Amino acid sequence: xxSIIEGFRKAFYLILNFDPExxxxxxxxxxxxxxxxxxxxxxxxxxxxLTGLKRFPGRGLIISLLNTFMGLPPVxxxxxxxxxxxxxxxxxxxxxxxxxxxxxxxxSILAFPIVAALSHSAIKKIEPLIKxxxxxxxxxxxxxxxxxxxxxxxxxMSGVIAALGRVMAExxxxxxxxxxxxxxxxxxxxxxxxxxxxxxxxxxxxxxIILLMLSFIINMFLYLIxxxxxxxxxxxx
Amino acid sequence: xxxxxxxxxxxxxYDGKPVLKDCSFSFDRSGTYVLTGPNGSGKxxxxxICGLLEDPDEGEVNYFSGVHxxxxxxxxxxxxxxxxxxxxxxxxxxxxxxxxxxxxxxxKGPKIKEKVDKALxxxxxTHKKNQNALTLSSGETQRLGIARAMVIEPEIFFLDEPxxxxxxxxxxxxxxxxxxxxxxxxxxxxxATHDMAQAKRLADWLLLMKDGKIISxx
Numbered sequence: 001x002x003s004i005i006e007g008f009r010k011a012f013y014l015i016l017n018f019d020p021e022x023x024x025x026x027x028x029x030x031x032x033x034x035x036x037x038x039x040x041x042x043x044x045x046x047x048x049x050l051t052g053l054k055r056f057p058g059r060g061l062i063i064s065l066l067n068t069f070m071g072l073p074p075v076x077x078x079x080x081x082x083x084x085x086x087x088x089x090x091x092x093x094x095x096x097x098x099x100x101x102x103x104x105x106x107x108s109i110l111a112f113p114i115v116a117a118l119s120h121s122a123i124k125k126i127e128p129l130i131k132x133x134x135x136x137x138x139x140x141x142x143x144x145x146x147x148x149x150x151x152x153x154x155x156x157m158s159g160v161i162a163a164l165g166r167v168m169a170e171x172x173x174x175x176x177x178x179x180x181x182x183x184x185x186x187x188x189x190x191x192x193x194x195x196x197x198x199x200x201x202x203x204x205x206x207x208x209i210i211l212l213m214l215s216f217i218i219n220m221f222l223y224l225i226x227x228x229x230x231x232x233x234x235x236x237x
Numbered sequence: 238x239x240x241x242x243x244x245x246x247x248x249x250x251y252d253g254k255p256v257l258k259d260c261s262f263s264f265d266r267s268g269t270y271v272l273t274g275p276n277g278s279g280k281x282x283x284x285x286i287c288g289l290l291e292d293p294d295e296g297e298v299n300y301f302s303g304v305h306x307x308x309x310x311x312x313x314x315x316x317x318x319x320x321x322x323x324x325x326x327x328x329x330x331x332x333x334x335x336x337x338x339x340x341x342x343x344x345k346g347p348k349i350k351e352k353v354d355k356a357l358x359x360x361x362x363t364h365k366k367n368q369n370a371l372t373l374s375s376g377e378t379q380r381l382g383i384a385r386a387m388v389i390e391p392e393i394f395f396l397d398e399p400x401x402x403x404x405x406x407x408x409x410x411x412x413x414x415x416x417x418x419x420x421x422x423x424x425x426x427x428x429a430t431h432d433m434a435q436a437k438r439l440a441d442w443l444l445l446m447k448d449g450k451i452i453s454x455x
Contacts, residue, residue, distance in 0.1 A: 133325030136288060137338040138315035138389060147337075151328055 003201070010202030011209060021183075022206060029187040032100055032174070033167045036107030041160055044112045048119025048156070049149055052127060063120060069113035077109050078176030085177060098179040103187070106173035111163035118162060122155020123148055158225045165218045169211065239302055240316055240392040240425070241265040242287060247296035249282055249449075256282045257293070258449040264393065265301075266442075269419050269426045273436040274446035280429040281322070283446070284397045287427070288319030315342065318391040322398040324382035331357065331373070331381055332366040338389035356384040360414055376407025383414055393425045394418075400435065408435075415439055 014022045051063055083089050085097040096102045127148055134147045149156070171189035178185035180194050188207045195204040242264040249257040257279045264270060272280050285291045286298055289309060300307040300317075307313045318338075327334050335353045344352075357363045360380040365373065370381055379399055386394060396415070400408040412435065418426060419441075430436050436443055445453045 129323060129325030130327070131325075132290060132321060133327070134337070134341075135290060135314070136319045136321070137341065137385065138311070138318070139341050140311055143341050147327070 007201035007205050011206035014202060014206040015209065019206075022203065024183060025186055025188055025191050025207065026210060028100065028185075029168070029189075032103045032187055033107060033164065036104045036111055036167050037160065037164050039104070039108040040111035040115045040163055043108075044115030044159075044163075045119050045149075045156065047116040048159070049123055049145070051116075052120045052123030052152075053131075053145060053148060063117070066113045066117040066120065070117050072110060072113070074106075074110060074170050074172035074174075075176065077106055078173035081106050081109070081173065081177050097177060098181060098185060100178065100185055103174040103178040103185060106177050107167040107170060110170060110173060111167050114163040114166060115159050118159025119152070119156045122152040122159065125155065126151050154225050154228050158222060161218055161222050161225065165215065165222070168214055168218070240307075241301040242393060242425075243297075243299050243301065244283075244287065245297045245299070247283070247286060247293040247298065249279075249286065249291070249293050256449055257286070260296070260446075260450050262444065262451050264425050264427060267425055268441035269415070269428065269439055270442045270444060271436040271440035272427065272429045272444045272446055272451070273431065273433055276431050278446045279449040280431075280446055281397055282449075284319060284395050284427075284429055288317065288395050289314055290319065315389070316391060317393040317395070318386045318389060319395040320379075320382045320386050320397065320399060322401050324378050326370045326373075326378060326381065328371055329369065330367050331362055331370045334370045334381055335366075335384050335388055338385060342389070352388050353384075356388040359387065359417065360384040361410065374407075376403040376410065379403055379407065379411055380414065383411070387418070391424060393427065396426070396428045398429055398431070400430070400432075412438060 047062070047066070051059055051066075081102065082097065084091045085094070085102055086092055087097070096105070130148050130151050131144055134144045139147060169189065171193055174185075174187065175190050175193065178187070178190065180186050180190045186194075188211055192204045192207050192211070195201070195207075244263075245261050247257050247260040248255065260279070260283060272283070274280055282291070286293050289298075300309075300313055327337060332353055335356055336349050339349045339352060354363070354366075357366050360383050362377060362380055362384060365377065370378070373381060379402075383396070383399070399415070400411050403411065415426070415428065416439065419439075428436075428439060430439075443455055444451050
């Protein structure tokens with residue numbers, strides 16, 4: 001019990017003193033997850049919009065794949081990416097293994113289906129009424145599309161925040177493709193795993209507290225957005 | 238106003254079930270046409286086809302300017318509008334909802350404000366112009382739908398069951414708005430209703446639809 005209390009005491013000391021190693025790990029975590037989220041949103045939102053707005057052959061297959069990939073096990077993503085990026089792999093020449101870029105790719109793969117699938121369902125939910133309204137008021141097809149995406153903004157934001165929650169808390173994939181190189185690829189979750197193994201609980205606990213706070217903030221945003229979405233859905237239906 | 242609509246021998250079916258059967262009519266004079274008939278007689282399908290939201294399986298829907306048939310393009314769609322029974326409201330203020338049709342036509346600034354204020358006054362929603370439109374009652378939502386359509390000054394305005402889902406008080410308000418429109422506008426207004434008494438109150442010309450066909454007009 002004393003060691004736990006001592007661990008928390010040292011953890012708060014690290015947090016309150018802005019320990020440089022501690023801060024650099026947090027900054028890298030944000031860089032990796034933030035970049036991955038931007039990539040996933042840039043790729044996922046158009047796919048979500050396309051499947052939500054258009055009917056085309058293969059659409060059902062794409063939606064099923066997106067829904068399946070929402071639950072992709074991170075270690076499996078890490079494993080496949082490792083095989084692709086390792087020196088003997090087809091992308092080995094790019095020398096990306098054990099770099100932040102590999103971690104960003106792994107997290108983008110995990111976040112992409114979440115953004116795409118949740119954008120798809122947000123758009124599909126409001127599509128018929130808003131499409132008809134904008135068409136009857138004289139909107140061009142492009143204006144109709146922009147209007148629908150704008151009206152689905154809260155659902156889309158929910159998807160983006162849910163994806164952020166997933167990648168920030170993820171450890172399996174980035175540990176495999178990023179390693180855990182101090183000052184280079186060490187992020188919050190991998191540091192917690194490593195320091196716990198070593199028995200250095202103070203840094204692990206400090207990062208754990210930060211992760212929990214982030215998780216709480218992300219979930220608060222998600223709750224507020226979903227609450228707003230629920231109110232709107234109730235009014236629309 | 239020189240826009241006219243002539244529909245000829247329209248057939249439409251869904252899942253093999255015929256909804257419109259050889260439906261023909263010409264809307265060629267300014268005034269209010271009221272299409273009445275029992276629920277399921279094909280009024281809404283006819284409106285959706287006339288409003289260019291759907292294509293008929295057979296037959297022709299032709300808009301004329303003078304003697305010229307107009308192409309079914311964005312220019313034509315911007316000269317007509319259709320108010321559906323379930324109004325799709327944008328998640329923004331009443332003012333911005335009303336301004337939508339003007340903004341997508343590239344209008345800006347004080348001109349929008351002038352037109353929107355006038356339309357909201359016409360339907361009695363001036364006091365709610367800064368309120369989120371999703372918080373309006375069903376009657377107010379229908380009135381917003383009318384204002385949003387009126388502001389773009391359509392030459393042909395279809396209203397499909399505008400009072401079907403509203404209370405008696407709002408029904409009277411909406412009927413008053415339509416009667417005011419009749420006095421002020423010189424466009425063609427086409428209303429669908431299953432309420433024969435309402436049809437008689439509003440119509441210059443009454444059309445009776447039964448089993449997917451307009452069977453009489455007077």
